[in-house]
Amino acid sequence: xxxxxxxxxxxxxxxxxxxxxxxxxxxxxxxxxxxxxxxxxxxxxxxxxxxxxxxxxxxxxxxxxxxxxxxxxxxxxxxxxxxxxxxxxxxxxxxxxxxxxxxxxxxxxxxxxxxxxxxxxxxxxxxxxxxxxxxxxxxxxxxxxxxxxxxxxxxxxxxxxxxxxxxxxxxxxxxxxxxxxxxxxxxxxxxxxxxxxxxxxxxxxxxxxxxxxxxxxxxxxxxxxxxxxxxxxxxxxxxxxxxxxxxxxxxxxxxxxxxxxxxxxxxxxxxxxxxxxxxxxxxxxxxxxxxxxxxxxxxxxxxxxxxxxxxxxxxxxxxxxxxxxxxxxxxxxxxxxxxxxxxxxxxxxxx
Amino acid sequence: xxxxxxxxxxxxxxxxxxxxxxxxxxxxxxxxxxxxxxxxxxxxxxxxxxxxxxxxxxxxxxxxxxxxxxxxxxxxxxxxxxxxxxxxxxxxxxxxxxxxxxxxxxxxxxxxxxxxxxxxxxxxxxxxxxxxxxxxxxxxxxxxxxxxxxxxxxxxxxxxxxxxxxxxxxxxxxxxxxxxxxxxxxxxxxxxxxxxxxxxxxxxxxxxxxxxxxxxxxxxxxxxxxxxxxxxxxxxxxxxxxxxxxxxxxxxxxxxxxxxxxxxxxxxxxxxxxxxxxxxxxxxxxxxxxxxxxxxxxxxxxxxxxxxxxxxxxxxxxxxxxxxxxxxxxxxxxxxxxxxxxxxxxxxxxxxxxxxxxxxxxxxxxxxxxxxxxxxxxxxxxxxxxxxxxxxxxxxxxxxxxxxxxxxxxxxxxxxxxxxxxxxxxxxxxxxxxxxxxxxxxxxxxxxxxxxxxxxxxxxxxxxxxxxxxxxxxxxxxxxxxxxxxxxxxxxxxxxxxxxxxxxxxxxxxxxxxxxx
Numbered sequence: 005x006x007x008x009x010x011x012x013x014x015x016x017x018x019x020x021x022x023x024x025x026x027x028x029x030x031x032x033x034x035x036x037x038x039x040x041x042x043x044x045x046x047x048x049x050x051x052x053x054x055x056x057x058x059x060x061x062x063x064x065x066x067x068x069x070x071x072x073x074x075x076x077x078x079x080x081x082x083x084x085x086x087x088x089x090x091x092x093x094x095x096x097x098x099x100x101x102x103x104x105x106x107x108x109x110x111x112x113x114x115x116x117x118x119x120x121x122x123x124x125x126x127x128x129x130x131x132x133x134x135x136x137x138x139x140x141x142x143x144x145x146x147x148x149x150x151x152x153x154x155x156x157x158x159x160x161x162x163x164x165x166x167x168x169x170x171x172x173x174x175x176x177x178x179x180x181x182x183x184x185x186x187x188x189x190x191x192x193x194x195x196x197x198x199x200x201x202x203x204x205x206x207x208x209x210x211x212x213x214x215x216x217x218x219x220x221x222x223x224x225x226x227x228x229x230x231x232x233x234x235x236x237x238x239x240x241x242x243x244x245x246x247x248x249x250x251x252x253x254x255x256x257x258x259x260x261x262x263x264x265x266x267x268x269x270x271x272x273x274x275x276x277x278x279x280x281x282x283x284x285x286x287x288x289x290x291x292x293x294x295x296x297x298x299x300x301x302x303x304x305x306x307x308x309x310x311x312x313x314x315x316x317x318x319x320x321x322x323x324x325x326x327x328x329x330x331x332x333x334x335x336x337x338x339x340x341x342x343x344x345x346x347x348x349x350x351x352x353x354x355x
Numbered sequence: 356x357x358x359x360x361x362x363x364x365x366x367x368x369x370x371x372x373x374x375x376x377x378x379x380x381x382x383x384x385x386x387x388x389x390x391x392x393x394x395x396x397x398x399x400x401x402x403x404x405x406x407x408x409x410x411x412x413x414x415x416x417x418x419x420x421x422x423x424x425x426x427x428x429x430x431x432x433x434x435x436x437x438x439x440x441x442x443x444x445x446x447x448x449x450x451x452x453x454x455x456x457x458x459x460x461x462x463x464x465x466x467x468x469x470x471x472x473x474x475x476x477x478x479x480x481x482x483x484x485x486x487x488x489x490x491x492x493x494x495x496x497x498x499x500x501x502x503x504x505x506x507x508x509x510x511x512x513x514x515x516x517x518x519x520x521x522x523x524x525x526x527x528x529x530x531x532x533x534x535x536x537x538x539x540x541x542x543x544x545x546x547x548x549x550x551x552x553x554x555x556x557x558x559x560x561x562x563x564x565x566x567x568x569x570x571x572x573x574x575x576x577x578x579x580x581x582x583x584x585x586x587x588x589x590x591x592x593x594x595x596x597x598x599x600x601x602x603x604x605x606x607x608x609x610x611x612x613x614x615x616x617x618x619x620x621x622x623x624x625x626x627x628x629x630x631x632x633x634x635x636x637x638x639x640x641x642x643x644x645x646x647x648x649x650x651x652x653x654x655x656x657x658x659x660x661x662x663x664x665x666x667x668x669x670x671x672x673x674x675x676x677x678x679x680x681x682x683x684x685x686x687x688x689x690x691x692x693x694x695x696x697x698x699x700x701x702x703x704x705x706x707x708x709x710x711x712x713x714x715x716x717x718x719x720x721x722x723x724x725x726x727x728x729x730x731x732x733x734x735x736x737x738x739x740x741x742x743x744x745x746x747x748x749x750x751x752x753x754x755x756x757x758x759x760x761x762x763x764x765x766x767x768x769x770x771x772x773x774x775x776x777x778x779x780x781x782x783x784x785x786x787x788x789x790x791x792x793x794x795x796x797x798x799x800x801x802x803x804x805x806x807x808x809x810x811x812x813x814x815x816x817x818x819x820x821x822x823x824x825x826x827x828x829x830x831x832x833x834x835x836x837x838x839x840x841x842x843x844x845x846x847x848x849x850x851x852x853x854x855x856x857x858x859x860x861x862x863x864x865x866x867x868x869x870x871x872x
Binding site: 221222223224226227229230233234236237238239240241242243244 | 662663664683684685686687688689694696701702703704705706707708712715716717719720724725728729730731733
C-alpha cells in the first residue's frame with residue numbers, strides 16, 4: 005500500500021483481469037448448461053440483460069438488490085480480513101432488520117434523527133449477534149464458521165416467531181408475518197422513483213468508504229489485518245488476538261445488521277418474516293468475489309444484484325425458470341472463489 | 356556409467372528483474388561430496404531447484420549420468436535418482452517414520468492393504484546400511500529435528516536416489532548432530548552416493564566436502580578442492596572482500612545495577628511440560644549476555660517469557676524497577692524490550708504485509724505513525740521505512756514491496772532495523788544470524804555490539820558457540836530449563852561450554868564438588 009491498496013494499479017489490474025476471466029468462464033459454462041437443458045440461449049441471455057440493465061426500471065431493480073449485498077459483502081470481508089469466516093450475515097441481517105423496524109415503528113422522533121436512531125439500533129443489534137460467536141471463539145475456541153451459521157437459523161426462526169400471527173410484534177391488520185409499518189420519519193427516502201432504490205444505497209456506499217478507511221488508515225484496522233494474515237506475528241507485535249476476533253465479528257454483525265435495516269427503512273417499510281431471498285449468503289460470495297477489498301464489494305454486489313434482477317425477468321418471460329440465474333450465480337462463485345477459498349483453507353490448516 | 360553423476364552446462368535462469376543463474380557450469384563426480392557455497396541470493400537454491408526439476412532453466416543443459424536433458428519435472432528427477440532434502444522438512448508430523456517414508460510409494464499386500472511390515476523392514480535395512488539410526492515406528496512429531504532430517508535422507512534413498520541434494524542441513528543441527536551428519540555423509544559416499552551440500556558455513560564445507568564450488572551473484576566464482584583451500588580464501592570468493600573474523604570488542608563497561616532482573620522464573624512449554632525451572636539472571640547496561648545451549652533446553656521459552664509472549668508460572672521479571680511479569684506483550688514492548696525472534700515467518704514478519712506495514716509492527720499505535728486513534732499517517736510510515744531501508748541496507752525495490760518477496764537476509768535486516776530503531780533498553784536476540792551468510796552474520800554482530808556500546812542490555816541466544824564466544828561479555832549455559840553456569844568468554848572455551856551444554860555440568864566442576872564433599 006504505497007499510497008493505499010486502493011490505488012496499487014498493477015495488482016488491481018491483474019486481480020480484475022483474473023476476476024473478469026472467471027466471470028466469462030462462468031457464463032461460457034452457463035451457456036452450455038442452458039443449451040443442454042434445452043432452453044433458448046439467446047432468449048435467456050437477452051432477458052437476463054433486459055431484467056438487469058434494460059432501462060431505468062431494470063437498473064433500479066439491480067441497484068435495489070445490490071444495496072443489501074454491498075453491506076453483507078462488507079460484513080463477510082471484514083471478518084475475513086481478520087482470518088475469520090462470518091457465515092452468519094443472513095441472521096445478523098434479520099436481527100438488525102427487526103431492531104430497526106421496532107425502533108422505526110414504536111419510537112416517535114424528528115425526521116433524520118429517527119432514521120439515524122433506527123440505523124444505529126439495527127447496526128447494534130446485528131453487532132450483538134456477531135459478538136456472540138466472537139466471544140465464544142475468543143473464550144472457548146468455538147469455531148466461528150459453525151457458530152455464525154447456526155446462529156443465523158436461530159435469528160431467522162426467532163424473528164419469524166415475533167411476527168407470526170400470535171407473535172408479540174405481529175401486525176394484526178394483516179394475515180402476513182410482518183410488523184406494523186414504520187413511522188414516516190423513519191423512512192429512508194427513495195432516490196430513483198419509481199424504482200425501489202433508496203437512500204440505503206448511499207448508506208451502503210458510505211460504509212464501503214468507511215470500511216476501507218478503517219482497514220487501511222487506522223491502527224485498529226492495521227491490527228485486524230495483521231491478525232488475519234499471521235496471528236503469531238500479531239501476537240509478537242503486542243496485538244491482543246482474541247480481542248480482535250471479538251471486534252471483527254461484532255463489526256461484521258454491525259454491517260450485516262445495517263443491510264437488514266436498509267431493507268426495512270428503505271424497501272419494505274416494515275419487518276417482514278423471511279424477507280431476504282438470501283442477501284446474507286450472497287455476501288459471502290460478494291466478499292470473496294471482491295477479493296476481500298471494500299471497493300471491490302461494490303462491483304461484486306452489482307454482479308450479484310444484476311443476476312438476481314435478471315433472473316426474475318428470465319422467469320417472467322418464460323424463457324427458462326428463474327433458477328437459471330441461480331445456476332449462473334453459482335458458476336460465477338465457483339470459478340471466482342474456489343481458488344481463493346481453497347488457498348485460505350489450506351493456509352488455515354497448516355497453522 | 357559416466358564419470359559424472361550430474362553435469363550442468365551453461366545454465367541461465369532469469370526472474371523478473373534478476374538473473375538468478377548466469378551461465379553456470381557445475382559438475383558432480385560419482386561418489387563425490389560437492390559443496391555449493393554462496394551468500395544468500397547467490398543462486399545456490401535456484402540452481403539446485405533446477406536440478407531437482409522445480410524450475411526449468413531458460414538456457415543450458417543438464418546431463419544426468421551422461422544423458423542430456425533440457426528440462427524435466429521433480430517426479431522425473433526422482434526417477435533419475437535425484438533426491439532433495441529441503442531446509443524445511445516435508446514430513447507429516449502425525450504419521451510414523453515408516454508412513455512418512457513410504458508416502459507416495461506404499462507397498463501393498465494383495466494390491467489392497469498397506470504392507471507396513473515390508474516397508475519397515477526395508478527402512479531398517481537402509482538405516483543399517485547407511486548408518487542412519489531411526490525407529491520406523493516412532494511418530495515424527497515426537498522426534499527431534501536431527502532425526503527428522505535423517506528421515507528425509509532415508510526417504511530420498513528409499514525412492515532410489517543416488518544423487519542427494521542437502522539444502523543447508525546443518526542450519527538446524529547442534530554441533531554434536533553436525534558430527535553425526537558428517538559421519539553419515541561419509542558412509543553414503545562409501546556406498547557410492549553422490550552428494551551436493553548447500554551451505555554458508557565455511558568450516559563445515561571444508562570439513563565435509565571433497566570439492567567446493569562458490570557462487571556469487573548468480574555466477575560461478577570457482578571450484579576448489581576442499582583440502583587445498585582455507586576459510587579465508589572461501590570467504591573472499593564468496594563476498595569478494597576480506598571478512599573480519601574476529602571482532603575486536605571494547606571492554607564491557609558493566610553497570611552496577613542490572614537493567615533487567617529475572618528471578619526464579621518457571622514456565623511451561625507448548626505441551627505443558629516445565630520448560631524453565633527457577634531461572635534467574637541479571638542483564639546489565641553495556642553488556643551482551645550470551646545464552647549457550649543445545650536446542651530445546653528452554654532457550655526459546657526464555658526468550659518468549661522475557662518478551663511477554665509466554666505466561667510464566669512464578670517468579671519475577673523487572674525492567675529497572677518496573678515489574679513486568681504477568682503483563683501483556685505490548686507492555687513489554689512499551690517498557691523498552693526489543694525482540695529479534697528466532698523464526699522470521701512465525702514471529703518476525705507478516706509476510707503478506709509490505710515493508711511499510713512490517714516496519715511499524717509493535718509501534719503501530721505510537722506517534723508519529725498513528726497521530727490519532729483513528730488515523731495512521733502514511734507519510735510518517737513511509738519515511739520511517741525508508742530510513743530503515745537506508746540505515747540497515749535492506750535491499751528492496753521499494754518500501755511497498757511485500758516482505759515475502761525479500762531474501763531471508765534482507766528480511767532479517769528489516770526486523771533488526773525495526774527492533775533497533777526503537778532505541779530499546781533491552782534487546783532479546785534469539786538466533787539472530789540463523790540462515791544468514793557471512794556478510795550478514797558480521798553485520799548483525801556489528802549492530803548488536805553497537806547497541807551494547809550505546810548502553811543497551813543485550814541477551815543473545817544462539818546455538819552457534821563460535822558466535823557466543825565471539826560476541827558475548829558473559830556466557831550463561833542453559834541445560835534442561837536451568838542456567839547451569841555463567842562464564843566469562845576468556846575464562847572458558849568450546850570444550851568446557853560443550854560439556855556444560857550436553858550434561859549440565861563439566862567434569863572439572865564435578866571434581867571440585869567431589870573434593871569439597
